[in-house]
Every structure is written in structure tokens, then in C-alpha cells.
Amino acid sequence: MVAIIxxxxxxxxxFQAFKEKTEVILVNSHTMENFPExxxxxxxxxxxxxxxAVSKKIPDTKAIIAHTSxxxxxxxxxxxxxxxxxxxxxxxxxxxxxxxxxxxxxxxEGRNPEVVAKLKKLASLxxxxxxxxxxxxxxxxxxxSVIACNFTNALMGIAHDILSESGIDYSVLLPLMKHTIxxxxxxxxxxAQTGPAVRxxxxxxxxHIKLLEDKPEFLNIYSLLxxxxxxxxxx
Amino acid sequence: MVAIIxxxxxxxxxFQAFKEKTEVILVNSHTMENFPExxxxxxxxxxxxxxxAVSKKIPDTKAIIAHTSxxxxxxxxxxxxxxxxxxxxxxxxxxxxxxxxxxxxxxxEGRNPEVVAKLKKLASLxxxxxxxxxxxxxxxxxxxSVIACNFTNALMGIAHDILSESGIDYSVLLPLMKHTIxxxxxxxxxxAQTGPAVRxxxxxxxxHIKLLEDKPEFLNIYSLLxxxxxxxxxx
Numbered sequence: 001m002v003a004i005i006x007x008x009x010x011x012x013x014x015f016q017a018f019k020e021k022t023e024v025i026l027v028n029s030h031t032m033e034n035f036p037e038x039x040x041x042x043x044x045x046x047x048x049x050x051x052x053a054v055s056k057k058i059p060d061t062k063a064i065i066a067h068t069s070x071x072x073x074x075x076x077x078x079x080x081x082x083x084x085x086x087x088x089x090x091x092x093x094x095x096x097x098x099x100x101x102x103x104x105x106x107x108x109e110g111r112n113p114e115v116v117a118k119l120k121k122l123a124s125l126x127x128x129x130x131x132x133x134x135x136x137x138x139x140x141x142x143x144x145s146v147i148a149c150n151f152t153n154a155l156m157g158i159a160h161d162i163l164s165e166s167g168i169d170y171s172v173l174l175p176l177m178k179h180t181i182x183x184x185x186x187x188x189x190x191x192a193q194t195g196p197a198v199r200x201x202x203x204x205x206x207x208h209i210k211l212l213e214d215k216p217e218f219l220n221i222y223s224l225l226x227x228x229x230x231x232x233x234x235x
Numbered sequence: 236m237v238a239i240i241x242x243x244x245x246x247x248x249x250f251q252a253f254k255e256k257t258e259v260i261l262v263n264s265h266t267m268e269n270f271p272e273x274x275x276x277x278x279x280x281x282x283x284x285x286x287x288a289v290s291k292k293i294p295d296t297k298a299i300i301a302h303t304s305x306x307x308x309x310x311x312x313x314x315x316x317x318x319x320x321x322x323x324x325x326x327x328x329x330x331x332x333x334x335x336x337x338x339x340x341x342x343x344e345g346r347n348p349e350v351v352a353k354l355k356k357l358a359s360l361x362x363x364x365x366x367x368x369x370x371x372x373x374x375x376x377x378x379x380s381v382i383a384c385n386f387t388n389a390l391m392g393i394a395h396d397i398l399s400e401s402g403i404d405y406s407v408l409l410p411l412m413k414h415t416i417x418x419x420x421x422x423x424x425x426x427a428q429t430g431p432a433v434r435x436x437x438x439x440x441x442x443h444i445k446l447l448e449d450k451p452e453f454l455n456i457y458s459l460l461x462x463x464x465x466x467x468x469x470x
Contacts, residue, residue, distance in 0.1 A: 009429070047434065047436065048436060048438055048439055049436070049438055071431075071438075071439045071442050071443075090407065090408070090410075090411055091410065091411055091414060092411060092414060092415055092418070092427075092429045092430075093429065094418060094422065094426075094427060094429060096421065096422060096426075097414070097417075097418045097421075097422070097427075099414065100410075100414075103410040103413075104410060105407050105410065129407075129410075133401075133403075136401075137401045137403070139442060139446060140397055140398060140400065140401050140403075140446065141398070141401075141403065141407070142439075142443075143397060143443045143446050143447075144394035144397045144398050144405070144408060145394075145408060145411055146430050146431065146432075146443065147390050147393055147394050147397070147453075147456075147457065148390055148391055148394040148408045148411065148412055148415075149408075149411050149412060149415045149429070149430070150428065150429060150430030150431075150432065150433075150464065151390050151456075151460045151464075152387045152390060152412070152415055152416075153415055153419075153424055153427055153428050153429070154424070154428065154460055154463055154464050154468070155382050155383055155386050155387060155390075156383055156419060156424040157424035157425060157428070157467070157468065158382055158463075159379035159380075159382050159383040159424075160423065160424050162375055162378060162379045162382070163375060163376070163379050165375065166368075166371075166372045166375050166376075168368075168372070168375075168376065170379070170419070170423075170424070171419070171420070172325065172340050172364075172376070173325070173379060173380060173383045173384075174416065174419060174420060175325075175326065175335075175338040175339060175340065175364075176325055176326050176327060176380055176383065176384050177383055177384060177387070177416045177419070178338075178413075178416055179326060179327060179332070179334065179335075180327055180383075180384045180387055180388055181387075181409065181412045181413055181416055182332075183327070183329060183332045184388075184391060184405070184406070184409060184412070185406070185409060186331065186332075187329065187331055187332070188395065188405075189388055189389070189391040189392035189395050189405070190392060190395075191329075191331075192327075192329060192332075192388055192391075193385065193388050193389065193392070194244070194327045194328065194329060194384070194385060194388070195327075195381050195384070195385030196306075196381065196385075197381075197385065198385075199282065201282065201283060201284070203283055203284055203306075204283055204306045204377075207306050207374060208306075208377075208378045208381065211374060211375065211378050212378075217463060217466075217467075218382075220459060221382075221386075221459055221460065221463060222382065224455060224456055224459055225386045225389055225456065228389055228393075228452060228456060229385065229386075229389050231452075232392070232452075233389070233392065
């Protein structure tokens with residue numbers, strides 16, 4: 001039995017991922033009213049700020065207690081003793097989105113090897129990619145996923161705004177974006193880089209800057225990333 | 236018969252896209268030595284800076300002459316008369332990459348409706364998504380694709396560098412990235428935004444900034460995009 005504490009997107013999707021594989025219950029993080037009798041695992045799926053408070057509200061239990069945060073060290077759960085660890089699924093979770101849970105890498109940390117083994121076994125119920133990492137490495141993974149995923153989505157928002165001025169839906173970019181990611185299965189980001197900055201095509205860059213003249217926020221982002229590619233990616 | 240002038244990635248892939256559908260030949264842009272007798276179309280697939288010079292070297296022909304650049308206006312070909320236009324495939328082209336040509340949107344512009352119709356018909360040989368746009372709109376499309384595709388690839392390069400310090404291959408991020416793009420088929424970028432910046436999770440952001448203290452270039456990019464999401468995307 002897995003008790004998932006939380007009301008957000010991670011709790012929702014972990015519940016979906018587990019529900020056909022094992023007994024699982026969603027527990028309200030504020031009231032804890034439906035906390036089960038003897039769970040085997042308690043997964044804390046709340047915002048980083050709330051992990052400590054929630055971990056103190058969990059009733060006495062022999063279960064393994066794990067949080068699911070990329071950025072919070074394992075030792076935040078030390079006050080709950082030896083049966084504690086981390087279960088970090090690396091994915092972006094929106095309730096509206098359908099996920100292929102098999103593909104989600106899960107990063108495990110545990111206070112002792114027994115906890116690690118049990119959390120790995122739990123992860124194997126849905127994931128094909130399970131790894132053990134320490135808290136510091138997990139933080140780097142989290143930072144990388146923010147830079148890769150959250151920032152890419154923000155760039156798509158900027159593209160959306162620029163295209164909507166011409167009445168074009170941003171979805172026209174989705175085949176390009178799909179391929180941009182697919183390429184990285186067999187080319188490194190350095191090898192895969194294309195565009196005016198890596199070509200040193202200053203004429204095109206000037207044209208783009210002109211288009212962004214009245215959008216200082218976009219222009220700052222354009223200039224900084226263009227400079228980054230020019231400096232680091234010249235072929 | 237389609238004559239494709241150019242030695243780069245666009246020339247290579249247009250040749251691949253056409254070769255099973257129609258007669259096509261690759262022409263060396265420097266020598267023009269293998270320019271065919273009576274082509275129906277001449278596609279100029281060279282860097283923006285070279286379009287003008289190449290267009291002057293093309294032998295007299297009744298063919299439709301089109302360039303393939305996102306950022307160059309159609310009128311650069313005015314000196315070749317009425318039978319001129321633009322054939323802009325919106326995709327990132329690396330020679331090593333396999334492409335699904337059907338999915339590539341092609342944006343057409345022509346000096347007159349007859350040229351537009353002929354270029355559209357040509358595009359339909361491989362693409363399922365053909366649209367007519369003017370030079371200004373095409374420039375916006377090109378800018379958007381640079382922001383979306385080239386910059387995302389640069390962000391993946393940064394994630395690559397951060398992860399390699401922990402001995403982790405950046406490929407661990409690819410399921411996340413695949414899903415980040417897939418989500419945009421049914422959520423707008425604003426709806427799809429996740430992460431500490433949109434949640435207002437300043438504790439996590441501080442941790443990330445600490446990790447980037449000795450990498451000022453990454454830190455600048457992190458700070459600027461985080462601020463952009465905080466300002467524009469608050470839910």
C-alpha cells in the first residue's frame with residue numbers, strides 16, 4: 001500500500017502511475033484524514049516549502065517515508081529516522097497531460113541500502129529507468145530540467161506572442177520542436193546546433209533585432225542566448 | 236525537373252525530399268557546372284549573404300527561381316523578373332538527421348498568383364502543410380523558429396554541461412523534453428508552464444543560483460528567463 005500525500009500535479013500523476021500496479025491512496029496534505037492504517041510507503045508530494053511541516057504531521061508508521069522533490073536534501077526527513085529517502089521522478093507534470101510513465105527516469109536516495117532497494121523496487125512498478133543519486137546530484141538534475149524544460153516552454157511562449165502578431169498559431173513550430181529534441185538522441189547539443197548565431201550570420205541577427213526593437217524583454221533574451229551560442233558553439 | 240543550388244544542409248534535405256517524387260539535381264553553387272538544360276524550378280539554397288550573387292550566376296531560364304531563406308525578402312530576386320518567389324521550409328536541417336518531410340511546413344511567396352500556385356504544387360510533393368505568407372511574416376516565422384529551436388538546443392547544451400559535472404548524460408532529459416513539446420499540442424505555453432519561477436518558489440530559485448555561482452554565463456541566462464517567467468506567466 002502506497003500513501004501519496006499531496007493535492008498537486010505530482011501527487012496526481014504518481015497516483016495514476018501506481019494505481020494499476022499496486023494499492024494506492026491519495027491523502028489530503030492539510031487534513032491527513034484519510035491516512036491509511038499500515039502503508040508500506042508514504043510519498044510526500046508537496047511543494048518544497050511544505051515538506052518539513054507535512055513530514056511532521058504523518059502519523060507514527062513503519063512505512064518508508066520519501067519525498068519527491070528534486071531540490072530538497074534527503075536529510076530534511078532525518079527526524080523520521082532510518083526509514084526515509086527520496087523518490088524523484090524527472091518529468092514535467094500537468095494534470096491535463098497524458099504521460100508514458102515507463103519513460104520517466106526515477107532518481108532514488110535512501111538513508112540505508114535497504115531503503116534504497118525498496119524504493120527502487122517501488123519505482124520499477126512503472127519506470128524503466130531507475131538510478132541512485134545523492135542529494136547534490138539530484139539538485140543538479142533539477143536545475144538542468146528547469147533550464148531544459150521550463151525555459152524551453154517559456155521560449156515557446158515568446159514564439160507564440162511573436163507569431164500571434166501575424167495571426168499564425170505557434171503550433172506551426174511543433175514539428176520543428178519535435179525534431180529539435182529527436183536529433184539529440186544521436187547528436188550532442190553542440191553538434192545539433194543550427195541557426196544564424198552558430199553560422200555567424202550577423203545580417204540575419206540584425207534583422208531579428210530590428211523585429212524586436214519594441215519588445216525589450218524579448219530582445220534581452222534574444223541577445224543573451226545569441227551571444228551564448230556565438231561564444232560557445234562556433235563550429 | 237528541379238535544380239537545387241547549394242552545398243549545405245537545406246540543399247541536401249530538399250534533394251532527399253524531392254528525389255522520389257520528381258526529377259531533381261544538385262547544382263554546385265560555386266561552379267554552376269552541372270546546371271541542367273530546361274529546369275522547371277531553380278531553388279537557391281545558399282546562405283542569406285550569397286543569395287544575390289548566386290541568383291546572378293544562374294543561366295537564362297524560363298524556370299521559376301525561388302530562394303529558401305526565412306529572413307530574406309522576395310524582392311532580392313526582382314532582377315530575375317516575374318518568375319520568382321520563395322519556398323521556405325520551416326525546419327532545422329542537419330545532414331545527420333532523418334526527417335519526416337511530410338510534417339515540414341512550407342511557406343510560399345510568389346511575384347504573381349501563377350508562381351504561387353506552381354510553388355505550392357511543388358511543395359505538395361512532400362509536405363502536408365503549405366501556406367502562403369509575405370516576406371515580413373516569413374521573417375517573423377524565422378525569428379520564432381530561432382527562438383524556439385536554436386535557443387532550446389542551446390539550453391540543452393547548458394543542461395549537458397551541468398549534468399556532465401555529475402557524470403550524468405544529458406539524454407536523461409530527453410523524455411522530459413519530448414513531453415514538454417507534446418504537451419503544447421493541447422496546452423498553450425502559458426497553460427503548460429511549470430517549475431519554480433511560475434510557482435513563485437524563491438527557495439528553489441535561490442538553490443539553483445547558488446549552484447551557478449561559478450558559472451556567470453549560465454547564471455545570467457538562468458536569471459533572465461526566470462524573471463521573464465515570473466513576470467509574464469504567473470498563474
